Amino acid sequence: MLGPQRMDGLLVIASVRAVDPSANLDAIVDVVIEGGTITRIGAGAATSDILTSERARVLRGEGLLLVPAFVDLHAHLREPGQEYKEDIASGLAAAAAGGFAHVCVMPNTRPVNDTRSITEAMIAKARSIEGPTLHPIGAITIGQKGAELVEMADLKDAGAVAVSDDGRCVTSSAVMRRALEYAANFDLPVIQHAEDHALTEGSLMHEGAISTRLGLRGWPRVAEDIIVARDVLLAEVTGAKYHVAHVSSRGAVRILREAKARGIRVTAEVTPHHLTLTDASVIGYDTACKVNPPLREPEDVAALCEALADGTIDAVATDHAPHSSLEKDCEFAEASPGMIGLELVVPLLLARVREGALPLARLIDALTAAPARIVGLAAPTLRAGALAELCLVNADKRWTVDPARLRSKSKNTPFLGKAVTGSVELTMAAGRVVHDVLAQGEAR
Ligand SMILES: NC(=O)N[C@@H](CC(=O)O)C(=O)O
Ligand SMILES: [Zn+2]
Numbered sequence: 001m002l003g004p005q006r007m008d009g010l011l012v013i014a015s016v017r018a019v020d021p022s023a024n025l026d027a028i029v030d031v032v033i034e035g036g037t038i039t040r041i042g043a044g045a046a047t048s049d050i051l052t053s054e055r056a057r058v059l060r061g062e063g064l065l066l067v068p069a070f071v072d073l074h075a076h077l078r079e080p081g082q083e084y085k086e087d088i089a090s091g092l093a094a095a096a097a098g099g100f101a102h103v104c105v106m107p108n109t110r111p112v113n114d115t116r117s118i119t120e121a122m123i124a125k126a127r128s129i130e131g132p133t134l135h136p137i138g139a140i141t142i143g144q145k146g147a148e149l150v151e152m153a154d155l156k157d158a159g160a161v162a163v164s165d166d167g168r169c170v171t172s173s174a175v176m177r178r179a180l181e182y183a184a185n186f187d188l189p190v191i192q193h194a195e196d197h198a199l200t201e202g203s204l205m206h207e208g209a210i211s212t213r214l215g216l217r218g219w220p221r222v223a224e225d226i227i228v229a230r231d232v233l234l235a236e237v238t239g240a241k242y243h244v245a246h247v248s249s250r251g252a253v254r255i256l257r258e259a260k261a262r263g264i265r266v267t268a269e270v271t272p273h274h275l276t277l278t279d280a281s282v283i284g285y286d287t288a289c290k291v292n293p294p295l296r297e298p299e300d301v302a303a304l305c306e307a308l309a310d311g312t313i314d315a316v317a318t319d320h321a322p323h324s325s326l327e328k329d330c331e332f333a334e335a336s337p338g339m340i341g342l343e344l345v346v347p348l349l350l351a352r353v354r355e356g357a358l359p360l361a362r363l364i365d366a367l368t369a370a371p372a373r374i375v376g377l378a379a380p381t382l383r384a385g386a387l388a389e390l391c392l393v394n395a396d397k398r399w400t401v402d403p404a405r406l407r408s409k410s411k412n413t414p415f416l417g418k419a420v421t422g423s424v425e426l427t428m429a430a431g432r433v434v435h436d437v438l439a440q441g442e443a444r
């Protein structure tokens with residue numbers, strides 16, 4: 001695999017369709033990148049001097065799409081503690097291959113990231129890799145036990161961009177209220193995994209006709225909706241920044257839409273798998289389809305897609321949740337929930353764009369500026385003077401999701417062996433090329 005390269009030279013992408021809603025851009029342009037910065041962008045920006053310069057690498061952009069690199073609000077990179085599933089290096093390599101320049105990582109590591117020292121160690125490890133930038137999310141409660149709040153000031157100071165007990169829900173209303181009040185002092189968003197555990201105990205999939213038919217205990221939508229409704233009320237009284245992780249139910253969408261209409265400070269994300277798959281995928285008991293929250297019904301998928309299109313759901317986040325064959329090659333009831341996602345965002349979501357379910361510009365916003373705003377990062381953008389953080393996509397390229405080609409250590413995705421359309425050809429993060437299929441010739 002190709003390592004990151006310093007962009008001391010000149011990279012030119014000529015005649016490419018560039019789409020960046022934050023710059024109100026959708027046009028055929030040339031882009032000139034020098035020393036890791038976009039120095040020129042526009043029609044005719046690549047002058048003959050530049051194109052013939054000996055230090056220039058010129059990429060022909062005809063038929064390709066150039067967009068700002070993506071920001072993931074939700075990934076599990078499993079380091080420290082479960083490096084057999086994924087580690088920071090393999091996770092960031094997968095992120096680079098998926099088009100990401102920034103990855104926010106959940107704290108359900110071993111030990112849980114509830115202290116300054118773990119946050120700092122994660123950042124130091126990621127810096128030594130020179131891939132996409134890693135941003136830790138600290139826990140809300142010590143050990144994610146749902147009782148005592150972490151030292152949020154310390155975590156923020158160490159570099160945490162948000163807090164979450166993801167994997168577990170903060171079920172106590174009193175703890176959630178205090179978490180929101182406390183986090184507001186540090187302007188940290190509180191990210192909730194919305195699940196009333198009392199309603200989902202023992203559940204293996206979405207509760208509906210299919211769970212009944214398969215004889216698997218179900219997780220009803222209302223277990224998500226109850227928490228989102230309660231938290232919206234708490235967000236209103238505290239004025240804190242509240243964000244809902246992996247929204248999956250049409251009821252939660254309705255509650256969010258009403259909350260936003262009333263001006264309450266709430267944001268939400270949806271995963272590519274919840275925008276693509278339904279509970280029918282579980283027929284056949286494929287453990288790769290076991291995920292929290294569960295894959296729901298076609299009307300939920302339609303509601304999620306509509307909410308993403310109209311901005312009720314702000315961002316797309318992967319919830320990249322790697323598990324090894326130890327946790328997945330077993331009975332459905334025993335399998336750990338979660339699927340990998342970093343490397344499949346582009347093909348899965350371009351398919352929804354092609355169907356007309358999602359405008360391309362909204363999708364790009366939901367992968368770049370919108371998530372960056374939620375956690376307070378500078379969003380990647382295609383403007384002269386900006387750090388080069390961009391992604392070159394071939395929207396028509398077909399490829400097969402082959403386990404040997406996935407950078408992630410884990411292969412737990414129901415798309416394994418499937419043909420998909422749309423590939424990330426080149427990614428730049430922090431001014432460096434971190435993924436480059438074009439230089440490798442025909443590598444994937
Ligand atoms: N999504 C999942 O099914 N699993 C996640 C936890 C989580 O996101 O809730 C994991 O850490 O494996
Ligand atoms: Zn979760």
Ligand SMILES: [Zn+2]
Pocket residue numbers: 074076106166167319321
């Ligand atoms: Zn998660």
